[in-house]
Amino acid sequence: MNFDLTDDHLTVKNLIQKFAKSEIEPTIKEYERKKEFPRGLIKQMGEYGFFGACFPEKYGGSELGFVNLAIICEEVSKACPGLGYAFNMQAMTCPFTILNWGTEEQIEKYVPSLISAESIGMFALTEAGGGSDPAGSMKTTAKRVGDEYLINGSKTFITFANEADVGILFAKTDTAAGHRGISAFIIETNQPGFEAIPIEMSGLGYMVRSCDVFLEDVRIPKENLLGKEGEGFKIAMNALDYGRLTVPARLIGIAQGCLEQSLMYANERVVKSHRIGEYQMIQHLLADMVVSIEAGRLLVYKSAYLKDKGQSATRESSHSKYFASEIATKAAQSAFEIFGGYAVTDEYPILKYLNYANMLHTGEGSANVQRILIAEDALGWKDANRHHISRKYSLKSDLQ
Ligand SMILES: Cc1cc2nc3c(=O)[nH]c(=O)nc-3n(C[C@H](O)[C@H](O)[C@H](O)COP(=O)(O)OP(=O)(O)OC[C@H]3O[C@@H](n4cnc5c(N)ncnc54)[C@H](O)[C@@H]3O)c2cc1C
CATH class of the missing domain: 1.10.540.10 (Acyl-CoA dehydrogenase/oxidase, N-terminal domain)
Structure with missing residues (x-):
């Protein structure tokens, strides 16, 4: 090892x-x-x-x-x-x-x-009925008409949608078939009937631009069906599985940022003639941050390492998503406490870190949903492996 x-x-x-x-x-x-x-x-x-x-x-x-x-x-x-x-x-x-x-x-x-970022992408799954139940809440439909699909419906929280050139869109080709009726499409956003309106999220600093997306008779050529009809749910879960590698790593970055800022501030800020880093309660916050970030980073590296070996890391990504969500929100809360009133000023990134940590706690499968999957997996319930979907591409085999 x-x-x-x-x-x-x-x-x-x-x-x-x-x-x-x-x-x-x-x-x-x-x-x-x-x-x-x-x-x-x-x-x-x-x-x-x-x-x-x-x-x-x-x-x-x-x-x-x-x-x-x-x-x-x-x-x-x-x-x-x-x-x-x-x-x-x-x-x-x-x-x-x-x-x-x-x-x-x-x-x-x-x-x-x-x-190469020549074109900007998006991933349009979530609908207003609830992101934690994408299949149950999906109302968007795709109707085959000749050589095209006609898309009608709406999506919400779709990041970069108003800037995107192309993206993956999920819609029901069979409204009676539950999650087996969902299909995935590659959509070019310059099609008539596609509209994306950014949702105001000032707490996140305008970088994210998640949007409400409206689709009215948008035409997608049949060649842009991704996978087969009815495979959309599998494709979505597989995509989120991979997303769960980057989101925990991003959460560790946020937690590490909180730690570095807090160490700097605890060394500089003097209250009652002492640097606040000399106070034991501040030291407890710092020590917890140091150890939890180290542990969270190792979980992230473990799932990434397994993927580099061409192995499944569904379970490990779930562990790291859950743990990184918890420790990043805690690190941001601790940084907030260490900075006192200055945490909310634009001079420091603490409030932004806190908002992003809270937000990523929910994204890519909320921490609660990960907990359910982790517990069901530990209990040995077969259904917990429903996200465990084999993929046709493996980086390792491709490199060999
Ligand atoms: C900034 C931002 C960017 C996003 N970008 C995208 C994007 O690009 N594409 C996309 O498709 N989606 C995107 N999303 C949507 C995101 O994936 C959803 O917000 C997420 O899936 C949760 O859905 P929801 O917000 O509807 O919460 P809900 O599903 O309504 O859940 C609300 C709360 O209930 C909890 N909960 C739900 N079910 C259970 C349960 N069984 N047991 C216990 N607790 C439960 C959840 O954990 C959560 O805390 C984005 C969201 C945000 C905020």
């Missing part, structure tokens, strides 16, 4: 830290002040290969693997938690799902431009 990062991992970590200092930190406040989508920054990240870490070279990827992707996600999210969303749209949930389930034509047409 070896817990060390390799020289390659450390080189990647170092490079991303430099990128965060020189490119993200100086520009992100200006994007936020102007409420502008950071397309330029995302494009730069795409050109540098941030999103292509787990994609084969023949589609423009760098084949760096999942551990490196986790490292990249952590460092970017520490610098700007909102930018972390780009890893779902430009890497895991959107293009990786096309890579896993698409035809060669679909992969060649969409994957290279998404991972």
